[in-house]
Amino acid sequence: MIFNSHSPKETQKIAADLAHKIIKTKKGAVVALEGELGAGKTTFIQGFAKALGIKSKIKSPTFVLMKKYKVPGGTSNLYHLDCYRIGDHKDLKILELKEIFSESHDIILIEWAERAKEILPKKHVTIHIDHIDKKTRKLLITND
């Protein structure tokens, strides 16, 4: 599916709609975000997390690689990963992602997922964001 967004708010609305869809399935999910610096990956995740009732301000975990948030009113967690600083996928081993991926209720959002392709589970949602101009973004959402 292709969406055109004309503001950060609109990108967050698209993200919130996806979050609601995923929550309805009562299953976990892996969401792989692709797009250059400033495309709006973190902005998307902020809208997604807010829709799940997460109150913390989501920032890019560029220095910590991964952050974990509790989803209120349930047992699941939201993980926010940023692979910007990843050299190759072996760097990701330390995070024990396989274990996290197998936690069936958790939702994992990955920025710069193109750098972690080798370790992504087969089933995941891809959000590819293209920077069109200052305020316009094209979002391509695909289900693998």
Ligand SMILES: Nc1ncnc2c1ncn2[C@@H]1O[C@H](COP(=O)(O)OP(=O)(O)O)[C@@H](O)[C@H]1O
């Ligand atoms: N339509 C839009 N959707 C998302 N972000 C937008 C949009 N228009 C402008 N922006 C701006 O682009 C920047 C996106 O930054 P960020 O979400 O941190 O990107 P990334 O995480 O991909 O590097 C923010 O400053 C945001 O305000």
Ligand SMILES: [Mg+2]
């Ligand atoms: Mg970011």
